[in-house]
Amino acid sequence: MGLLSNTAVLLQKEIQAEYRSHELLTTATVFILIVIVLFSFTFDPTSAESRQFGPGLLWLAFLFSASLMLQPCFLKERANDTLSALRLAVSDPFAIFLAKLCANTIFLIVTELLLLFVFAVFYNVGVLPVFPQLVLVFFLGSLGIATTGTALSAISSQARMREVLLPLLLMPLLVPVLIPSTEATKALLEKDHALRWDWLGILIAFDVVFLTALWLFGEYLLEE
Amino acid sequence: MSQRIGRPTGFKFTKIEKRFGSLHALRRLDLEIAAGECVALTGRNGSGKTTLLRVASQLTRPTRGEVTFPGMKDGEAPAIGYVSHAVMLYDELSAEENLLLFARLMGVSEPRKRASMLLEATHLASRAGSLVRTFSRGMKQRLAIARALLHEPGLLFLDEPGTGLDTESMAWLVKTVRGLRDEGRTIVMSVHGESALSQWATRAARLEAGALIADTRGGATFQTVFAGGET
Amino acid sequence: MIKTGVYTFLVCALMGVAAYAAFYVAPTEATMGLVQRIFYLHVPSGMTSLLAFLISFVGSVSYILTRKPKWDWVAVSSAEVGIAFCTVVLLTGPIWAKPAWGVWWAWDARLTATLVLWLLYVAFLILRTMMEDTDRRALVSAFFGIFAFLDVPLVYGSIWWWRTQHPQPVIFSSGALDPTMRRVFNLCWLSATCLMALLIRQRYELEESREELRALEQELEAR
Numbered sequence: 001m002g003l004l005s006n007t008a009v010l011l012q013k014e015i016q017a018e019y020r021s022h023e024l025l026t027t028a029t030v031f032i033l034i035v036i037v038l039f040s041f042t043f044d045p046t047s048a049e050s051r052q053f054g055p056g057l058l059w060l061a062f063l064f065s066a067s068l069m070l071q072p073c074f075l076k077e078r079a080n081d082t083l084s085a086l087r088l089a090v091s092d093p094f095a096i097f098l099a100k101l102c103a104n105t106i107f108l109i110v111t112e113l114l115l116l117f118v119f120a121v122f123y124n125v126g127v128l129p130v131f132p133q134l135v136l137v138f139f140l141g142s143l144g145i146a147t148t149g150t151a152l153s154a155i156s157s158q159a160r161m162r163e164v165l166l167p168l169l170l171m172p173l174l175v176p177v178l179i180p181s182t183e184a185t186k187a188l189l190e191k192d193h194a195l196r197w198d199w200l201g202i203l204i205a206f207d208v209v210f211l212t213a214l215w216l217f218g219e220y221l222l223e224e
Numbered sequence: 225m226s227q228r229i230g231r232p233t234g235f236k237f238t239k240i241e242k243r244f245g246s247l248h249a250l251r252r253l254d255l256e257i258a259a260g261e262c263v264a265l266t267g268r269n270g271s272g273k274t275t276l277l278r279v280a281s282q283l284t285r286p287t288r289g290e291v292t293f294p295g296m297k298d299g300e301a302p303a304i305g306y307v308s309h310a311v312m313l314y315d316e317l318s319a320e321e322n323l324l325l326f327a328r329l330m331g332v333s334e335p336r337k338r339a340s341m342l343l344e345a346t347h348l349a350s351r352a353g354s355l356v357r358t359f360s361r362g363m364k365q366r367l368a369i370a371r372a373l374l375h376e377p378g379l380l381f382l383d384e385p386g387t388g389l390d391t392e393s394m395a396w397l398v399k400t401v402r403g404l405r406d407e408g409r410t411i412v413m414s415v416h417g418e419s420a421l422s423q424w425a426t427r428a429a430r431l432e433a434g435a436l437i438a439d440t441r442g443g444a445t446f447q448t449v450f451a452g453g454e455t
Numbered sequence: 456m457i458k459t460g461v462y463t464f465l466v467c468a469l470m471g472v473a474a475y476a477a478f479y480v481a482p483t484e485a486t487m488g489l490v491q492r493i494f495y496l497h498v499p500s501g502m503t504s505l506l507a508f509l510i511s512f513v514g515s516v517s518y519i520l521t522r523k524p525k526w527d528w529v530a531v532s533s534a535e536v537g538i539a540f541c542t543v544v545l546l547t548g549p550i551w552a553k554p555a556w557g558v559w560w561a562w563d564a565r566l567t568a569t570l571v572l573w574l575l576y577v578a579f580l581i582l583r584t585m586m587e588d589t590d591r592r593a594l595v596s597a598f599f600g601i602f603a604f605l606d607v608p609l610v611y612g613s614i615w616w617w618r619t620q621h622p623q624p625v626i627f628s629s630g631a632l633d634p635t636m637r638r639v640f641n642l643c644w645l646s647a648t649c650l651m652a653l654l655i656r657q658r659y660e661l662e663e664s665r666e667e668l669r670a671l672e673q674e675l676e677a678r
Contacts, residue, residue, distance in 0.1 A: 081310035089329040159585040172575040176609035245588040
């Protein structure tokens with residue numbers, strides 16, 4: 001009935017649906033894996049090079065995968081017009097966005113952590129010493145990707161050529177997520193395992209700005 | 225976030241216009257539906273019936289004009305039930321899960337009990353745990369109506385609810401609509417001409433190209449409204 | 456309001472004066488020589504494009520709040536003009552860099568950020584072409600326009616910090632300007648801004664006429 005309880009109910013539904021079908025997680029994970037393998041053919045994967053190029057490749061793979069994974073987010077609500085049912089049922093339309101972006105953040109983090117271990121094995125990079133810090137970086141970055149991606153998914157579901165449109169809109173917007181996430185990840189994987197709060201600060205700023213913007217203007221996206 | 229009120233309410237269209245790009249779906253519509261009326265809305269395909277229902281339920285925002293709900297005080301909003309062409313249900317969830325989801329979202333007290341009761345009433349109790357994906361059109365429609373009734377709405381919109389229903393489901397629908405009308409709820413249903421469903425209407429109106437061309441409120445007979453509108 | 460014809464003439468005159476000043480009045484820069492004069496076009500264009508994007512943002516927010524089509528026209532007109540000035544920055548950058556420093560492109564903070572902005576607002580225009588319904592297109596692109604502009608400081612910030620962390624030879628710094636140079640610069644900036652206003656207005660009127668035509672066509676069809 002309130003925003004938070006509506007969000008909780010919808011979040012549970014999103015996770016339950018994904019738990020049953022595994023569609024998003026499976027395809028996203030396999031896609032990132034393919035990208036990592038393909039990228040490996042483009043440079044010499046010695047340990048030093050991997051530490052230098054690896055984080056960038058990892059985050060690029062995450063971004064591309066996210067732009068594919070976020071496609072169905074609002075598209076599937078159009079199939080049976082469940083979006084209208086939700087709009088009639090919830091007290092605050094922001095609950096719809098909040099639930100979806102929380103679910104997407106969770107899905108993104110799960111696939112990212114899975115692939116982090118694959119990355120560690122492929123490139124002999126030690127991730128365990130800094131695992132909690134990496135989770136923090138992944139969380140802040142994924143939150144930014146999910147917030148903007150969920151909003152843009154609502155946009156692209158109303159337009160033509162939506163499969164290409166979503167990445168086209170999302171990628172430039174996420175430059176302020178790509179750079180800090182890559183740099184923070186790189187710093188953590190270096191010998192001194194530094195946690196760079198300057199980069200995390202930019203990520204936090206990004207998340208706050210776009211969450212607020214979505215909260216203020218999101219309901220207009222759902223209008224007809 | 226106004227409080228939703230379940231008592232029957234009417235609504236009023238004042239100079240409502242709705243354009244979709246170059247398409248004029250509704251033209252300067254003035255309409256008043258009183259609480260408790262059971263209105264059969266008819267008209268050809270593309271006449272604007274669906275748009276009218278969507279604007280009244282506030283799913284669609286009018287390009288111009290105002291929708292008001294007389295009888296609602298400040299901070300109150302009517303509890304609305306909507307059944308449309310699309311089933312508005314999640315294929316990947318079971319019947320019971322669907323009802324529980326919407327019941328919880330709408331703050332229905334004792335959601336499980338209410339869902340069970342509606343599943344019984346719609347003869348779907350035996351399939352409560354089956355995924356909606358496996359349902360026939362008739363079963364989906366019954367479940368859609370159950371969803372619309374979860375929060376005991378005072379205002380119901382049914383968009384061609386009889387489409388694709390087999391005889392048994394249709395008979396059930398007719399009985400249900402009659403029952404809801406007798407309970408005093410306001411019902412607006414779009415229909416394709418006279419049918420078993422429209423016989424329970426207390427009022428009929430015809431739309432043509434987005435404008436109201438006949439209304440039993442305005443003196444026309446049921447027959448003329450359903451026949452074609454011209455008196 | 457000044458009549459368009461008069462205003463156009465004034466802007467052209469102002470641009471002429473500014474160009475003359477840039478070539479003949481401003482002193483030649485010590486290290487880079489003649490090619491440095493492109494700075495009088497490069498930097499004002501960058502500032503003007505940001506101003507245009509700000510106007511577009513105002514248009515987007517106003518449209519969402521009022522739903523008056525004129526704000527959508529403001530949003531798209533200023534976005535297009537902003538992209539045009541952005542393009543000037545991206546073209547003059549290499550023209551300046553090659554003779555002066557020997558490279559076509561340096562991943563200089565400002566230039567890189569301008570490139571990202573260019574991509575962002577081009578995406579905005581592409582979004583609009585993918586939607587037919589005028590009202591929905593206006594609403595949806597207003598939303599993206601808001602997101603795009605909110606991203607601007609974050610793009611600049613993150614790229615600038617990135618460049619600070621991985622220093623490269625600084626290329627396009629303004630540095631301390633000689634007083635005459637500063638006066639010429641201000642003149643060029645003023646003329647760029649006036650040109651921007653003119654172009655936005657022309658584009659706005661074009662959009663307004665298009666809408667009028669469309670409305671008339673519809674009315675005809677309705678009969």
